[in-house]
Amino acid sequence: MAPPPTSEVDCLIVGAGPAGLMAATWMSRCGIKTRIVDKRGTKVFNGQADGLQCRTLEILDSFDFAHRAWRESNHMLEICLWNPNDQGVIRRSDRIPDTIPGISRYQQVVLHQGRIERFFLDSIKEHSNIEVERGVLPERLEFDASKAEDEDAYPITVRLRHLTDEEATPHQDLSSTATNPALNGSAPQNGMFRSNLAADDTEDLIRKARAEAGSTEIVKAKYMIGCDGAHSWTRRQIGFTMEGEQTDYIWGVLDIIPITNFPDIRMRCAIHSANSGSIMVIPRENKLVRLYIQITTTEKDGNPVERAKIGPQMILKSAQKIMHPYQLTYEYCDWWTAYQIGQRVGSNFSLNERVFLAGDAVHTHSPKAGQGMNVSMQDTFNLGWKIASVLNKICTRSILKTYQSERRRVAQDLIAFDHRWSRLCSGRPAKDVMDEEGISMKEFKSAFEKGNMFASGIAVDYGASVVVAKAGDLAEQGDGTAVESAGGDHKNRVVGKQDLAGGIQIGMRMPSFQVLNQADARPWQFQELLKSNGRWRVVVFAGDLRDAEQWARLTSLGEALAQPSTLLSRCNSRAGPNSVIEVLTIHSAPRTAIALLHLPDIFHPFSEREGWDYWKVFVDDLSYHEGHGHAYQNYGVDPLKGCLVVVRPDQYVSWIGELEDVGEMERFFGRFMRASA
């Protein structure tokens, strides 16, 4: 037999779920030669996860398609808490906002995962020729550790097998569906084959495909990202493990169009019955409502519960008991599944910063808090630009270690949150203060409110590292592992001046407030200017430019930045002004008091073909139609004196300094930016 064909690729992504697609989306924006493969022959199913955090919507907007999710999704505005009264009858005890007002320009919404994946696919296609290759299964991985630090090497060798259509189509458990038809006779989609109660089928697929001699090929890759789910094949090849435990809670999930007299069925609800368990109500798009219902515990011998027992009617009956005296039934069931809660985190997120794991491959937890898809996408949102920057020779490999320190820490925090959360959701309400086994409803409400901040995704605060210039212990702020190599790094460490911008936290995402374009008075949410295209940003809060002294400071800053010797100049020299590090200015003088072209050129560069750049200078002023953003006040920046802020390509804040601190900023960039780029 002839040897299989061999090819090279800069980045190989395994798995085309949300985490894999997010990684591919970055590559599409940064011009990286990429392949993305998925063993499944078909895309997306009914059901599947659904909640989109505020932060996820901000991220999707940075790729220009949040509006599609925003328009199609169901918006969740209010959470209603239902508990037994003194007679043991459930009643609404509280209403709380689903998203904490003011933390983001988006609120949490719910939309079928298949639509999110569609938006990613459309966006990738619009910006590149990357295509998801379905029915393609990796079956061997070799890694040459000796080449790990050789930038131009391909240390990863993967054998890919191309499946036939039949092989690649997931096997649905028809027997289970058959015994549990929807009430109206049509079979709802059974999601059990993707549940964590179902066995992994990857090895089966490989065996079958080999027997049938499907074609294979060899791919050599510089980088590889395993986004291949809870049963991750990639993780097993590189020998990393999942750490944590399985709880004995089992939950059923039912997506139905409800027929009910329960008054809050279109609100997100947490209902605790006195003795029949609890239920979470998640209203969805297309009139659907998702019910998460506790159905039983693991069987006594610790084996998974018998699958054939679980079905939509069983789940419905549990729901009816919990929601008594309200009635609940349905004619249309869209999907159902069941799962057992497990909270586990991967031991390592990367092998030599060449093979990375992301998403369910390194963290699993309960779906009820609506975190899974979000945290998975945010893993590769964190990772994608870093790999692309290294491949494009913009940054050194030193930044890659921050993926694990940043994202494994988030996974650890998530698991801790989910642990508390699941106990609260699964437990029985306390009968009185002496009932120690029961869950206090006060505790529940307070946890819900705190959980809301965590669940928004806005609270993520990356620890100090080469790309986050803040004070404190690096290991403690991260996942416990070393972020920076030893050597002389510590004495070169740069720490930004956090107190210059109280509303902008180093390590957290840049908040968004409205500013106006100086040239045309159009209002923009500042985040809209921070698109995900791989660029670093220096945000110049120029202060009040009517003030002569401040004007002089800005002029000096302009001169300092324009020096050909600065990293800013040298990084941008290859592809033109603002191509690698973009300078965005926000001043606080009245718009009509300032003329754009009077500012130093570096803030609005000239091009022979297109004239001046009118899209870099903004002002914190009143708009004609959308009020005043009060950006300086909200960012906590002195409106006279301003400051400098460095923002990473993923909108997280790296450094803050004064207008005179260009040298310090250069030192920050100097630790990982490659001037020759």
Add this chain to the structure above:
Amino acid sequence: MAPPPTSEVDCLIVGAGPAGLMAATWMSRCGIKTRIVDKRGTKVFNGQADGLQCRTLEILDSFDFAHRAWRESNHMLEICLWNPNDQGVIRRSDRIPDTIPGISRYQQVVLHQGRIERFFLDSIKEHSNIEVERGVLPERLEFDASKAEDEDAYPITVRLRHLTDEEATPHQDLSSTATNPALNGSAPQNGMFRSNLAADDTEDLIRKARAEAGSTEIVKAKYMIGCDGAHSWTRRQIGFTMEGEQTDYIWGVLDIIPITNFPDIRMRCAIHSANSGSIMVIPRENKLVRLYIQITTTEKDGNPVERAKIGPQMILKSAQKIMHPYQLTYEYCDWWTAYQIGQRVGSNFSLNERVFLAGDAVHTHSPKAGQGMNVSMQDTFNLGWKIASVLNKICTRSILKTYQSERRRVAQDLIAFDHRWSRLCSGRPAKDVMDEEGISMKEFKSAFEKGNMFASGIAVDYGASVVVAKAGDLAEQGDGTAVESAGGDHKNRVVGKQDLAGGIQIGMRMPSFQVLNQADARPWQFQELLKSNGRWRVVVFAGDLRDAEQWARLTSLGEALAQPSTLLSRCNSRAGPNSVIEVLTIHSAPRTAIALLHLPDIFHPFSEREGWDYWKVFVDDLSYHEGHGHAYQNYGVDPLKGCLVVVRPDQYVSWIGELEDVGEMERFFGRFMRASA
């Protein structure tokens, strides 16, 4: 030779520009068997009109694609007026908002016509199998007037000729382009072949196609809409004329990426030089700026100016003189053209309410006020639902007469506006108060401000008719022709109670303010609930439902509306609740004080398959994240007692009454609704 094939269609649309596409979009939503043909073999060109009024964006949103225009377009926020100072040097004399704050949730934007057409095409495809047939030319029209009032007849017979690709490709004037290359050597697109200075080529096309024996077919149609432009073939076949005059102003249009030190190049500007003429600056998408420049008058003998003299360099030179002492040049020119201003209105807009004319076929005027494409689209936005309602046997043919009375009046008003506007834009600034030939800059600013209201499209106020129940003289409020047939109509005339809702004007479009869904607290702009799907709406301002008396009034209203004998019940009986006349409720009590399911069923109907309808009842209350809409206050409705409002399928207000006025409302509907539908 065999006779050409013959087929039948409910609606034949000739011309696939914005007016034709708007008509087809209505048909796609109302399930009408439709064909739309265009003689051109290719879609859209560079350049072309561009401004989208607030009202047009509201309309596009009613078809669910305003967001696409909003995202891609350039938003215009401010108009800067530039005039000579005492030394004759131009300087900025005023800034005014481009859109009057508060009149709409949209502001005027600018986007290439080709993109608008793309959005229409995508939307039509999404909702129907209607496809634009390009390279198809009507060449004979027969109309059997004796069948005009026979509803099921096909009084229209059209012979269509299918052109070859070559025939259907517009002939560009290469010689003119050759003598006027762009400064950088690449040829910009020359738009002269579509200018009104160019000759019509329809007859040429027909002659050529006949000579080459292209295939033909016969189409029999119930209705036909001629959207075939200023040289309308349809108009000539039915013998209608254009009335009005040609002015002797000639303007050049240049789309460039400007290289300039003029400070307001990204603002909409009107610049009057002392002695070199005037210029309008319209900033566009993709860094382009459009310049409208007065270049010369008609030649002395009254013939059109010699075309070969007009080109981008000539236009640029004129601009440079006007904008002196500022510099202006360009490397990239996207498109250019020239036109002569003519203001004319069609004598009739329909033949027996069977063959209709719309858009440029019945009104031509200056493009500078950005009205052309908007008014054209709004013509067929007015007409489309009327034809569809008659075809679907929802309404009687009586409503069709209102197309002419409503839209010809708008065209008359537009021409009057354009006349004043063009004189102001084309004229020379007055040197002093004694200079009577010059234009007073005070007058100019005042006209600009007044023009802004007209130009928004929001000011349109349809006259009294069978579908607009207001007081006053029908002919006077319309285009001067009779709207209603004689007979006993006058004594049956219904007049709504305008004073119950000061912010809702009978005859004008329903304004939009934020309300919350009672069931899930989600905020909506009320207009978002008035989608263009052919439905009439009864908006129930239910008042304060905490008040026992008001609750009783609402209960009585619910009983009255639910009677099987009402037109509302009978119209909806075929396709289910809310299918023909939809009931939307807005109450003014606090959201949490009211339970949706307590309201009478008619306000939230029950379905066996989907349970209660959670999307019909709204509340005027504070939202969690987007403030308070103050809808009752803004609509001018008594927050205790409320009122009833009938809104047409195109969002224009028909009638206002009290909750007890169901009988009067029935009488209103009874004049044109067909209960048997």
